[in-house]
Amino acid sequence: MQIEELLPQGEVHQFHFFSALMLSFIALGFVVHRLRIPSPTGTPFRRWPGWHRAIIRAGYPLLAVAIISGWLLFSGANLRQVHLACAFGVLLYLFLHGGLYGIRWGRQALVATLVPQLSRTSLVAGVVVIGLGPLLVSLGWVNLRQQSHFTLTVNAIPLRIPIHIDGEGSEPPWQSARTLYIFTDGGANFDNGATEVELRALHNREEFYLQARWRDADESLAHLPLVKSAHGWEVQQHGFHQFNETRHYEDKFAVLLSPDCDFAAAGTAHLGRKPLKNAPANWHGKGYHYSDDGQLHDLWHWKAVRTNDMYLADDNYISSPDIPRPGARRYTAGxxxxxxxxxxxVMNWQWYRPGAITPKRLPLDPAQLAVYQQAQTDRESRPQWVASWFDYQPYSAEADNNYAEGTAMPSVIYNSNRFEGDRADVRARAQWRDGYWTLEMARKLVTGSSLDVPIHDGICLWVSAFDRAQIAHTRHTRAIRLELQQ
Known part of the structure; x- marks a missing residue:
């Protein structure tokens, strides 16, 4: 049963972090209070059976582990499953503890909860907590949002030293650059949904260079392949109809840059199926990226099939939500x-359907598809699942008769070897070896485009890795702040 419609939507991260800070403050105050004032005795609740007292006592370590694992997760530790288990445990504890009190004592339990018996010391402590609590939590929240980030040192190199964007990372300046290790998780297909990303950065006062290396057991290049069936050509997919493909897709990597260093990708991550009231719900239920205040955020999107041979990353951006467009099946908000x-x-189909589609083009010679038939059964064969527009011809039923059932064909067609214009501002190239991708990216510090964020000291970035997934990428909570050396 899906419960996502009952869950909060929108800026859930901000609410979660603020509530975690408040809960931590309350827990600390409770510990101090219990150390000074022992628990009262003689109440009717003390006559509860031993198994219920065990439930009560189990709540203390459960809450402690939930708080501690949350802060360690925030700091970059791999404890998401522990924290998730504690969250479900706390819900169960609240039901067993509070619910059973209500069943046994009814109104008396409600009165005891809302109108507790307070000593003079407890009353003074309560006044202090109520008076100083919101102020301390607010100060902690502001400090947490402004100061909590990783730091990536960007070494300065002379302009005369060339950095080749080839995915090798073999130039001497890379070897001397400081490495930042970022644990990212929450993605599809990676081991336990997680991979550690190694980051290095350079600049020569004109260009910014970023190198990323991450673990990925398989090089995924079969991007939505087409396979001939008895009904015609079909797109191989396992979620693409909901824009959430997690099997037949290419590997990808994304970098978000922003002057804002707030949590949740500079506050652009809004969770839920319909976080925008006046916009369409998303098909996958994961949410949208957009900016509430119109702030521009730069997004570099490298794709192992669609842009790698262009030696580019797709230069995108996130800003205010776009207007819904009639007839458009997919809405992407900001x-x-x-x-x-x-x-x-371009994608090699006239119009996408879950069943049979009509290709735009077919190979000039059926023999051109031989390498893809081998790749269907040989995991060591890694052809580039992309075709040239000029090596294919317009689709015709007569030419289609030359292809037997089971024939595989790429769905991505290049009609040019690269973008031209703003979308080509980010040079990028990656190589996969021995279970790791190494990606190099480069862009001018200042491009002059209104859709690009100028790169300078203090700019923040976030990184995400995709393992043959369309949108289910890994992530990290805290921003990475650039520190450009002179």
Whole structure:
């Protein structure tokens, strides 16, 4: 049973972090209070059976582990499953503890909860907590949002030293650059949904260079392949119809840059199926990226099939939610692409349907597809699942008769070898070896485009890895703040 419709939507991260800070303050106050004032005795609740007292006592370590694991997770530790288990445990504890009190004592339990018997010391402590609590929590919240981040040192190199964007990372400046290790999780297909990302950065006062290395057991290049069936050509998919493909997709990597260092990707992550009241609900239930205040956030989106051979990353941005457009099946809110003058890749179908589709083009020679048939059964064969527009011809039923059932064909077609214009501002190239991707990216510090964030000291970024997943990427909570050396 899905319960997502009952869950909160929108800026859930901000609420979660604030409530965690408040709960931590309350827990600390409770510990101090119990150390000074012993628990009262003689109440009727003390006559509760031993098994219920065990439930009560189990709540203390459960809450402690929930709070501690949350802060360690916030700091970058791999404790998401522990924290999740504690969250469900706390819900169960509240039901067993409070619910059974209500069943046994009814109104008396409610009165005892709302009108507790307070000693003079307890009353003074309560006044202090009520008076200072909100102030301390607010100060802690402001400090947490402004100061809590990782730091990535960006080494300065002379302009004369070339950095080749080839995915090798073999130039001497990379070897001397300081490495930042970022634990990311919550993605699809990675081991336990997580992978650690190694980051290095350089600049030469004109360009910014970023190198990322992350573990990925398989090089995934079969991007929504087409396979001939008895009904025609079909798109191989396992979630693409809901824009949440997690099997037949390419590997990807994303970098978000922003002047804002707030949590949840500079506050752009809004969770839920319909976080925007006046916009369509999303198909996958995961939420939208957009900016509430119109702030522009730069997004570099490298794709192992669609952009890697272009030696580019797709230069995109996140800003205010776009207007819904009639007839558009997918709404992306504030996530948009920079403009381009020419160049593109296209998907090789006239109109997508879950069943049979009609390709736009077929190979000039059926023998061109031989390498893809081997790849269907040989995991060591890694062809680039992309075709040239000029090596294919317009679709015709007559040409289609040359392909038997089971024939596989790429769905991505290049009609140019690269983008031209704003969308081509980010150079990028990656290589996969021995279970790791190594990606190099480069962009001018200041491009002059209104859709790009200028890079300078203090800019923050976030990184996400995709393992053959369309949107189910890994993530990290705290921003990475750039520290450009002179």
């Amino acid at each position: 996530y948009q692409q920079d403009g381009k003058e020419s160049g593109a890749y």
